[in-house]
Amino acid sequence: MRIGVGVWSLFAGFLAVIPHAHAAVSIEKLQIQGGETVLVVRGEFEFGDRPEALSAAVAQSGARVVTFNSNGGNVHAAMAFGRTIRALGLETVQLRAAECASACALAFVGGARRTAEPGSIGVHQSSFSGDAALDGHEAVAAVQAMTAEIMTYLIEMGVDPKLLQLSLSIPSSDIRYLTAGEMTQFGVTTSVPTTNQTVTAAAGNSPPMKQGSTIAAPSEEARALRFIADYHDAWSRANPEAMGFMNTAYADSVSFYGKTVSRDDVLKEKAAFAERWPQRAYSVKYRSERVVCAATCTVSGVVEWFAHSLRRAKSSSGIADFSLIWDPSTSRIMSETGKVLAVDRKAREPARIISQWHDQNGDCRGGSGDSDETWKACDRREAIGAKLQAVGWCFGRDGEAGYQMEWHACGR
Incomplete structure (x- = not known):
């Protein structure tokens, strides 16, 4: 919009x-x-x-x-x-x-x-x-x-x-x-206006304005990558927030793992999975993403996950590849597929996600403070840290020095 x-x-x-x-x-x-x-x-x-x-x-x-x-x-x-x-x-x-x-x-x-x-x-x-x-x-x-x-x-x-x-x-x-x-x-704002767009009111008391400005949009490739990041961030949140995002993420008809289904069918499957695994951390491996845009954007990559059900006392961990076709004009997913590459049997901790955090923490702490890449690594580290907290893992304990802190199950 x-x-x-x-x-x-x-x-x-x-x-x-x-x-x-x-x-x-x-x-x-x-x-x-x-x-x-x-x-x-x-x-x-x-x-x-x-x-x-x-x-x-x-x-x-x-x-x-x-x-x-x-x-x-x-x-x-x-x-x-x-x-x-x-x-x-x-x-x-x-x-x-x-x-x-x-x-x-x-x-x-x-x-x-x-x-x-x-x-x-x-x-x-x-x-x-x-x-x-x-x-x-x-x-x-x-x-x-x-x-x-x-x-x-x-x-x-x-x-x-x-x-x-x-x-x-x-x-x-x-x-x-x-x-x-x-x-x-x-960086409070991310874009600047250009000129000439007319918008009129459908509600309220304001008269239409005939001269205005539009917001310069990022490239479709950048938007597609941002969408993928937001998608996995949302899927790593509590079920109401996760499903709130999913409700707006899919087209009315979706090619879903090789079968054409309705948006409602996709949401039912997502909701059932979320109910089965209410705590989830899904993190795309850095630099695994690939995007090609024409009329639509094809985005692929590798994602690692850890999911947990306290009620069932079960956990799941592994790595998978994914591929989405995303429509930049509607910001909706038209096609989704992928396959599991490996499953970590009897996993009890989010070792893969913790490893990703350490990779980004190293780049954040070891990079130049004047480099944008350093700050981006810090951003990625914080996003991964939030996902670890969402599955019940905490970093450090009271009274520990920085060099002593490690990720551990919260409360232990």
Whole structure:
């Protein structure tokens, strides 16, 4: 979907009549010309907010764009929404007429593609809730832990962690709204507008705008590779988020392992597998991907997995190749096939995924801090680490020095 200034004006008109809420976030639908839907995340993020509501809204509406009307809230909830937005491959767009400040900025950068008007994204220091009773030592430890989590998240989302340095320089009682140059510099936005697109309102009170701008899109090969990464990231998440992504990932008719079936048939099979193996880590081996695009894109590669069922006390581990035909015009899978190359009998730990983590950790820690490849390795390491945590594995224990830390089953 291409978003222009006309859409931004439409959002502004729609959001202007909705007062800011100081309650848990809600998700509202905004229809634009052609029947396409944009989701509006409104209100303050709270600890109990569940991003599964966003996944359900995407599955129901088919929306591919999210915008915000939020002045912040709980940092962890905002990052959970951001990760869900990324797993679903959604685009985020932000307007100066609305507001996305404080923790909301973390949710915004979850967008696979991000566009914002100058002055629409606000940052400042994080703060504790008024009822958080912490002594000096606890407060220092909590601040350090939160800072580390936010930095890890920003790197995971492809944002320069120097943004955090700027945020920490602004008191929590104040807000610093980013300029267009700063958003580009820090990687908060990923694209710049070009000209001439008309969008009219299908809902709301805004008049049509006859002059606007479209977002420059990445190459189809880059989009296809991004989709494959998002696909396996989503499949490694909890079942509601995983199925929320799958609901939007397939065409109405799919060539599925040599048989032409309906999208509903594919989803039933995916849902049955997810129910059988509720904890999953699927990670594509770095540099195994191949992509060729013409009218459609053929993407192939090698993926390693570890799956676990606590209820059945069973685990599965192995390696497989995969091949997808993906339609860049619809962002849907038209064909899927593959074969298992090896299964690790009686596997009880995600050794393959841990090995991938160590490979990327070595490139991250051993590379030059001035090299983009180093930062990309760090991004891959964090993404793999999140998958290991999803299957119940933790890195290090309290009181251990960095050189002592290893991956282990959480709680052991």
